[in-house]
Amino acid sequence: MGTVLVDGFWRGTWAIAREGGRAVLTVDPFAKLSAEDREALSRGGRAAARVRGARRRDARRQNRLRMSRTNRLLGYSEDARLLIVNADDLGMSASINEAALRAIEAGVARSTTLMTPWPAAAQAMGMLRAHPGIAFGVHLTVVCDNHDYRWGPMAPVEAVPSLVDESGRFHHEDRFREIVERVRLDELEVEYRAQIGAVLAAGLRPTHLDWHCLSDGGRPDILEMTVGLARELGLALRVCDGAWIDRLGSLGLPTQEHELMNSYELDPDGKSARYVRMLRELPAGLSEWAVHPSVDGPDLRALEPATWRVRTTDYEFLVCAEARETIEREGIVLLNYEPLQRLWAA
Numbered sequence: 001m002g003t004v005l006v007d008g009f010w011r012g013t014w015a016i017a018r019e020g021g022r023a024v025l026t027v028d029p030f031a032k033l034s035a036e037d038r039e040a041l042s043r044g045g046r047a048a049a050r051v052r053g054a055r056r057r058d059a060r061r062q063n064r065l066r067m068s069r070t071n072r073l074l075g076y077s078e079d080a081r082l083l084i085v086n087a088d089d090l091g092m093s094a095s096i097n098e099a100a101l102r103a104i105e106a107g108v109a110r111s112t113t114l115m116t117p118w119p120a121a122a123q124a125m126g127m128l129r130a131h132p133g134i135a136f137g138v139h140l141t142v143v144c145d146n147h148d149y150r151w152g153p154m155a156p157v158e159a160v161p162s163l164v165d166e167s168g169r170f171h172h173e174d175r176f177r178e179i180v181e182r183v184r185l186d187e188l189e190v191e192y193r194a195q196i197g198a199v200l201a202a203g204l205r206p207t208h209l210d211w212h213c214l215s216d217g218g219r220p221d222i223l224e225m226t227v228g229l230a231r232e233l234g235l236a237l238r239v240c241d242g243a244w245i246d247r248l249g250s251l252g253l254p255t256q257e258h259e260l261m262n263s264y265e266l267d268p269d270g271k272s273a274r275y276v277r278m279l280r281e282l283p284a285g286l287s288e289w290a291v292h293p294s295v296d297g298p299d300l301r302a303l304e305p306a307t308w309r310v311r312t313t314d315y316e317f318l319v320c321a322e323a324r325e326t327i328e329r330e331g332i333v334l335l336n337y338e339p340l341q342r343l344w345a346a
Contacts, residue, residue, distance in 0.1 A: 069249045070257050070286050074339050081332045084256065084288040085318070086238075087112040088139060089212070091121035095297035099315045101127055103293045104134055107319035108327060111336035113139035113210055116195045117151045117170075125202045135336035137208035137235070138196050140226070142188065143176045144169065145213050149303055154194035160187040173213050180218045188217075189225055196233065208337040210238035210290075215260075234345030236337045238288065254340050256288040263291045268309040272317045279326045286335075293318055 087100040090112045103109035144150045152169040153160050162184040209230050216223040230237040239255040294300045294311035301308050
Protein backbone atom coordinates (compact mmCIF):
# COMPACT_ATOMS: atom_id res chain seq x y z
CA MET A 1 0.00 0.00 0.00
CA GLY A 2 1.16 3.51 -0.80
CA THR A 3 0.05 7.09 -0.32
CA VAL A 4 -1.54 9.38 -2.89
CA LEU A 5 -0.06 12.89 -2.89
CA VAL A 6 -1.82 15.80 -4.60
CA ASP A 7 0.13 19.06 -4.63
CA GLY A 8 2.29 17.63 -1.84
CA PHE A 9 -0.64 16.70 0.44
CA TRP A 10 -1.78 13.19 1.44
CA ARG A 11 -5.07 12.70 -0.39
CA GLY A 12 -5.58 8.92 -0.34
CA THR A 13 -4.04 5.46 -0.51
CA TRP A 14 -3.32 3.00 -3.31
CA ALA A 15 -2.57 -0.71 -3.64
CA ILE A 16 -1.66 -3.08 -6.46
CA ALA A 17 -3.03 -6.65 -6.48
CA ARG A 18 -3.02 -9.43 -9.03
CA GLU A 19 -6.37 -10.54 -10.43
CA GLY A 20 -6.64 -13.09 -13.22
CA GLY A 21 -2.97 -12.74 -14.09
CA ARG A 22 -3.18 -8.93 -14.32
CA ALA A 23 -1.90 -6.21 -12.00
CA VAL A 24 -4.87 -4.14 -10.77
CA LEU A 25 -4.32 -0.72 -9.17
CA THR A 26 -6.93 0.38 -6.62
CA VAL A 27 -6.99 4.01 -5.41
CA ASP A 28 -8.96 5.00 -2.31
CA PRO A 29 -9.17 8.84 -2.22
CA PHE A 30 -10.14 10.67 0.94
CA ALA A 31 -12.29 13.10 -1.08
CA LYS A 32 -13.56 13.54 -4.62
CA LEU A 33 -10.73 14.16 -7.10
CA SER A 34 -10.82 16.47 -10.08
CA ALA A 35 -10.72 15.06 -13.60
CA GLU A 36 -7.17 16.36 -13.97
CA ASP A 37 -6.03 14.65 -10.77
CA ARG A 38 -7.74 11.39 -11.79
CA GLU A 39 -5.90 11.43 -15.13
CA ALA A 40 -2.58 12.11 -13.37
CA LEU A 41 -3.24 9.21 -11.00
CA SER A 42 -4.09 6.96 -13.92
CA ARG A 43 -0.81 7.76 -15.65
CA GLY A 44 1.12 7.26 -12.42
CA GLY A 45 -0.69 3.99 -11.74
CA ARG A 46 0.14 2.56 -15.15
CA ALA A 47 3.79 3.48 -14.63
CA ALA A 48 3.82 1.90 -11.16
CA ALA A 49 2.23 -1.29 -12.50
CA ARG A 50 4.86 -1.50 -15.26
CA VAL A 51 7.67 -1.07 -12.72
CA ARG A 52 6.14 -3.66 -10.39
CA GLY A 53 5.69 -6.10 -13.26
CA ALA A 54 9.28 -5.62 -14.37
CA ARG A 55 10.53 -6.23 -10.84
CA ARG A 56 8.47 -9.42 -10.55
CA ARG A 57 9.78 -10.67 -13.90
CA ASP A 58 13.34 -9.86 -12.85
CA ALA A 59 12.88 -11.67 -9.52
CA ARG A 60 11.49 -14.74 -11.34
CA ARG A 61 14.41 -14.61 -13.77
CA GLN A 62 16.93 -14.42 -10.92
CA ASN A 63 15.25 -17.31 -9.11
CA ARG A 64 15.28 -19.43 -12.28
CA LEU A 65 18.94 -18.57 -12.79
CA ARG A 66 19.84 -19.54 -9.23
CA MET A 67 17.84 -22.77 -9.34
CA SER A 68 19.20 -23.78 -12.69
CA ARG A 69 22.75 -22.97 -11.62
CA THR A 70 22.76 -24.67 -8.22
CA ASN A 71 20.84 -27.75 -9.26
CA ARG A 72 22.99 -28.04 -12.37
CA LEU A 73 26.19 -27.70 -10.33
CA LEU A 74 25.02 -30.46 -8.00
CA GLY A 75 23.81 -32.69 -10.82
CA TYR A 76 20.06 -32.44 -10.26
CA SER A 77 17.21 -31.44 -12.55
CA GLU A 78 16.09 -27.83 -12.45
CA ASP A 79 12.83 -28.71 -10.69
CA ALA A 80 14.46 -30.87 -7.98
CA ARG A 81 13.68 -29.81 -4.41
CA LEU A 82 16.84 -30.10 -2.35
CA LEU A 83 17.03 -29.60 1.41
CA ILE A 84 19.85 -29.49 3.94
CA VAL A 85 18.60 -30.01 7.50
CA ASN A 86 21.49 -28.92 9.72
CA ALA A 87 21.51 -29.38 13.51
CA ASP A 88 23.21 -26.22 14.79
CA ASP A 89 24.99 -25.86 18.15
CA LEU A 90 26.67 -29.23 18.58
CA GLY A 91 28.96 -28.95 21.60
CA MET A 92 26.72 -26.62 23.59
CA SER A 93 25.57 -29.30 26.05
CA ALA A 94 25.32 -33.07 26.47
CA SER A 95 21.57 -33.03 25.76
CA ILE A 96 22.13 -31.13 22.52
CA ASN A 97 24.92 -33.51 21.50
CA GLU A 98 22.68 -36.52 22.10
CA ALA A 99 19.83 -35.03 20.10
CA ALA A 100 22.02 -34.09 17.14
CA LEU A 101 23.35 -37.64 16.90
CA ARG A 102 19.87 -39.17 17.08
CA ALA A 103 18.40 -36.64 14.64
CA ILE A 104 21.00 -37.63 12.04
CA GLU A 105 21.10 -41.38 12.64
CA ALA A 106 17.37 -41.94 13.20
CA GLY A 107 15.80 -38.78 11.83
CA VAL A 108 15.83 -36.41 8.88
CA ALA A 109 18.77 -34.18 9.84
CA ARG A 110 21.74 -34.71 7.55
CA SER A 111 24.50 -32.63 9.11
CA THR A 112 25.46 -30.69 12.20
CA THR A 113 27.81 -27.84 13.13
CA LEU A 114 30.21 -27.83 16.07
CA MET A 115 30.87 -24.94 18.48
CA THR A 116 34.42 -25.51 19.70
CA PRO A 117 34.52 -22.95 22.58
CA TRP A 118 31.71 -24.63 24.54
CA PRO A 119 32.53 -27.08 27.38
CA ALA A 120 30.64 -29.96 25.72
CA ALA A 121 32.69 -29.61 22.53
CA ALA A 122 35.19 -32.26 23.67
CA GLN A 123 32.37 -34.75 24.12
CA ALA A 124 30.97 -33.79 20.71
CA MET A 125 34.33 -34.32 19.01
CA GLY A 126 34.60 -37.74 20.62
CA MET A 127 31.13 -38.53 19.29
CA LEU A 128 32.15 -37.44 15.79
CA ARG A 129 35.27 -39.61 15.91
CA ALA A 130 33.09 -42.57 16.93
CA HIS A 131 30.68 -41.86 14.06
CA PRO A 132 32.93 -40.89 11.12
CA GLY A 133 30.04 -41.03 8.67
CA ILE A 134 28.40 -37.92 10.16
CA ALA A 135 28.91 -34.83 8.02
CA PHE A 136 29.57 -31.77 10.16
CA GLY A 137 30.76 -28.20 9.91
CA VAL A 138 32.37 -25.66 12.23
CA HIS A 139 29.86 -23.28 13.84
CA LEU A 140 32.06 -20.18 14.10
CA THR A 141 31.32 -18.68 17.51
CA VAL A 142 32.32 -15.24 18.77
CA VAL A 143 29.25 -14.30 20.81
CA CYS A 144 27.54 -15.53 23.96
CA ASP A 145 23.77 -15.87 23.73
CA ASN A 146 23.24 -16.64 27.40
CA HIS A 147 23.96 -14.17 30.21
CA ASP A 148 24.60 -16.89 32.80
CA TYR A 149 26.79 -19.21 30.71
CA ARG A 150 29.74 -17.40 29.19
CA TRP A 151 32.73 -18.64 27.25
CA GLY A 152 35.84 -17.19 25.69
CA PRO A 153 38.01 -17.56 22.61
CA MET A 154 40.10 -20.52 21.52
CA ALA A 155 42.92 -18.11 20.60
CA PRO A 156 44.87 -16.41 23.42
CA VAL A 157 42.88 -13.51 24.83
CA GLU A 158 45.73 -11.08 24.18
CA ALA A 159 45.60 -11.98 20.47
CA VAL A 160 41.91 -11.05 20.08
CA PRO A 161 41.20 -8.13 22.47
CA SER A 162 38.47 -6.61 20.30
CA LEU A 163 36.42 -9.81 20.60
CA VAL A 164 36.26 -9.99 24.40
CA ASP A 165 35.05 -8.00 27.38
CA GLU A 166 36.99 -7.11 30.52
CA SER A 167 36.58 -10.68 31.82
CA GLY A 168 38.25 -12.15 28.73
CA ARG A 169 35.04 -13.75 27.49
CA PHE A 170 33.01 -13.11 24.36
CA HIS A 171 30.45 -10.33 24.47
CA HIS A 172 26.78 -11.18 24.80
CA GLU A 173 25.01 -11.37 21.45
CA ASP A 174 23.16 -8.07 21.97
CA ARG A 175 26.33 -6.26 22.97
CA PHE A 176 28.29 -7.74 20.06
CA ARG A 177 25.74 -6.43 17.58
CA GLU A 178 26.38 -2.96 19.01
CA ILE A 179 30.17 -3.17 18.68
CA VAL A 180 30.48 -5.34 15.57
CA GLU A 181 31.73 -2.40 13.52
CA ARG A 182 34.70 -2.02 15.91
CA VAL A 183 35.74 -5.67 15.84
CA ARG A 184 39.11 -6.06 14.13
CA LEU A 185 38.98 -8.27 11.06
CA ASP A 186 42.49 -9.66 11.58
CA GLU A 187 41.63 -10.71 15.15
CA LEU A 188 38.45 -12.34 13.96
CA GLU A 189 40.40 -14.37 11.41
CA VAL A 190 42.83 -15.45 14.14
CA GLU A 191 39.90 -16.76 16.22
CA TYR A 192 38.21 -18.45 13.28
CA ARG A 193 41.45 -20.24 12.41
CA ALA A 194 41.87 -21.30 16.05
CA GLN A 195 38.39 -22.83 16.14
CA ILE A 196 38.85 -24.65 12.84
CA GLY A 197 42.34 -25.70 13.88
CA ALA A 198 41.02 -27.31 17.07
CA VAL A 199 38.75 -29.50 14.95
CA LEU A 200 41.53 -30.47 12.54
CA ALA A 201 43.90 -31.19 15.43
CA ALA A 202 41.33 -33.65 16.78
CA GLY A 203 41.65 -35.66 13.58
CA LEU A 204 38.26 -34.53 12.24
CA ARG A 205 37.46 -33.26 8.76
CA PRO A 206 34.59 -30.76 8.53
CA THR A 207 32.55 -30.14 5.39
CA HIS A 208 31.61 -26.49 5.83
CA LEU A 209 31.56 -23.32 7.92
CA ASP A 210 28.68 -21.27 9.30
CA TRP A 211 28.14 -18.77 12.10
CA HIS A 212 26.51 -18.86 15.52
CA CYS A 213 23.87 -16.12 15.91
CA LEU A 214 25.36 -13.89 13.19
CA SER A 215 24.02 -14.00 9.65
CA ASP A 216 26.97 -13.92 7.23
CA GLY A 217 29.29 -12.98 10.09
CA GLY A 218 27.54 -9.71 10.88
CA ARG A 219 29.53 -7.47 8.51
CA PRO A 220 30.28 -7.52 4.74
CA ASP A 221 34.07 -7.70 5.09
CA ILE A 222 33.69 -10.52 7.63
CA LEU A 223 31.70 -12.47 5.06
CA GLU A 224 34.33 -11.79 2.38
CA MET A 225 37.15 -12.89 4.70
CA THR A 226 35.29 -16.09 5.60
CA VAL A 227 34.62 -16.90 1.94
CA GLY A 228 38.39 -16.67 1.39
CA LEU A 229 39.05 -18.86 4.42
CA ALA A 230 36.56 -21.48 3.23
CA ARG A 231 38.11 -21.58 -0.22
CA GLU A 232 41.63 -21.83 1.22
CA LEU A 233 40.62 -24.79 3.41
CA GLY A 234 38.41 -26.50 0.83
CA LEU A 235 35.23 -26.07 2.86
CA ALA A 236 31.74 -25.01 1.78
CA LEU A 237 30.06 -22.03 3.44
CA ARG A 238 26.51 -21.17 4.49
CA VAL A 239 25.72 -17.82 2.83
CA CYS A 240 22.51 -15.80 3.14
CA ASP A 241 23.25 -12.60 1.19
CA GLY A 242 21.60 -12.75 -2.23
CA ALA A 243 24.33 -10.84 -4.04
CA TRP A 244 26.99 -13.19 -2.66
CA ILE A 245 24.87 -16.25 -3.53
CA ASP A 246 24.77 -15.04 -7.15
CA ARG A 247 28.47 -14.15 -7.15
CA LEU A 248 29.55 -17.51 -5.73
CA GLY A 249 27.21 -19.41 -8.02
CA SER A 250 28.76 -17.72 -11.06
CA LEU A 251 32.12 -19.07 -9.85
CA GLY A 252 30.73 -22.61 -9.63
CA LEU A 253 30.40 -22.49 -5.82
CA PRO A 254 26.90 -23.58 -4.73
CA THR A 255 25.07 -22.37 -1.63
CA GLN A 256 21.48 -22.52 -0.49
CA GLU A 257 19.33 -20.32 -2.72
CA HIS A 258 16.36 -19.49 -0.54
CA GLU A 259 16.02 -17.69 2.78
CA LEU A 260 17.62 -19.67 5.59
CA MET A 261 15.02 -21.17 7.91
CA ASN A 262 15.98 -20.51 11.55
CA SER A 263 13.89 -22.64 13.90
CA TYR A 264 14.14 -20.02 16.66
CA GLU A 265 11.82 -17.87 14.56
CA LEU A 266 9.01 -20.46 14.79
CA ASP A 267 6.47 -20.83 17.60
CA PRO A 268 7.02 -24.13 19.43
CA ASP A 269 3.23 -24.57 19.65
CA GLY A 270 2.01 -26.26 16.50
CA LYS A 271 5.55 -26.51 15.14
CA SER A 272 5.20 -30.01 13.68
CA ALA A 273 2.21 -28.98 11.58
CA ARG A 274 4.12 -25.87 10.48
CA TYR A 275 7.11 -27.97 9.43
CA VAL A 276 4.90 -30.34 7.43
CA ARG A 277 3.34 -27.38 5.63
CA MET A 278 6.78 -25.91 4.90
CA LEU A 279 7.92 -29.23 3.43
CA ARG A 280 4.89 -29.36 1.17
CA GLU A 281 5.60 -25.79 0.01
CA LEU A 282 9.37 -26.25 -0.37
CA PRO A 283 10.50 -24.55 -3.60
CA ALA A 284 12.68 -26.07 -6.28
CA GLY A 285 16.38 -25.53 -5.75
CA LEU A 286 18.49 -25.82 -2.60
CA SER A 287 17.04 -24.77 0.76
CA GLU A 288 18.60 -25.05 4.21
CA TRP A 289 16.94 -25.39 7.59
CA ALA A 290 19.02 -24.40 10.63
CA VAL A 291 17.36 -26.47 13.36
CA HIS A 292 18.34 -26.65 17.03
CA PRO A 293 17.42 -30.06 18.45
CA SER A 294 17.89 -31.18 22.05
CA VAL A 295 16.50 -33.89 24.24
CA ASP A 296 15.02 -32.58 27.47
CA GLY A 297 17.38 -32.46 30.41
CA PRO A 298 18.51 -30.30 33.34
CA ASP A 299 21.48 -28.96 31.35
CA LEU A 300 19.17 -27.72 28.60
CA ARG A 301 16.74 -26.07 31.01
CA ALA A 302 19.61 -24.40 32.86
CA LEU A 303 20.97 -23.03 29.57
CA GLU A 304 17.61 -21.90 28.19
CA PRO A 305 14.99 -21.62 30.92
CA ALA A 306 12.66 -19.59 28.67
CA THR A 307 13.29 -21.14 25.25
CA TRP A 308 14.12 -24.81 25.85
CA ARG A 309 10.95 -25.91 24.04
CA VAL A 310 12.31 -24.52 20.78
CA ARG A 311 14.90 -27.27 20.93
CA THR A 312 12.80 -30.16 22.21
CA THR A 313 10.06 -29.53 19.63
CA ASP A 314 12.70 -29.45 16.89
CA TYR A 315 14.01 -32.80 18.06
CA GLU A 316 10.57 -34.35 18.29
CA PHE A 317 9.80 -33.44 14.70
CA LEU A 318 13.16 -34.47 13.26
CA VAL A 319 12.80 -38.05 14.53
CA CYS A 320 9.07 -38.51 13.94
CA ALA A 321 7.58 -40.75 11.26
CA GLU A 322 5.55 -37.89 9.79
CA ALA A 323 8.72 -35.98 8.89
CA ARG A 324 10.19 -38.95 7.01
CA GLU A 325 6.90 -39.78 5.31
CA THR A 326 6.25 -36.20 4.20
CA ILE A 327 9.75 -35.86 2.72
CA GLU A 328 9.38 -39.15 0.87
CA ARG A 329 5.88 -38.33 -0.39
CA GLU A 330 6.97 -34.89 -1.60
CA GLY A 331 10.02 -36.27 -3.39
CA ILE A 332 12.37 -33.97 -1.47
CA VAL A 333 16.07 -34.84 -1.69
CA LEU A 334 17.90 -34.54 1.63
CA LEU A 335 21.54 -33.50 1.42
CA ASN A 336 24.43 -32.65 3.67
CA TYR A 337 27.27 -30.28 2.72
CA GLU A 338 29.51 -32.95 1.19
CA PRO A 339 28.43 -32.44 -2.45
CA LEU A 340 28.82 -28.67 -2.01
CA GLN A 341 32.23 -29.09 -0.42
CA ARG A 342 33.50 -31.12 -3.36
CA LEU A 343 32.90 -28.12 -5.62
CA TRP A 344 34.30 -25.57 -3.13
CA ALA A 345 37.43 -27.72 -2.77
CA ALA A 346 37.94 -28.24 -6.51
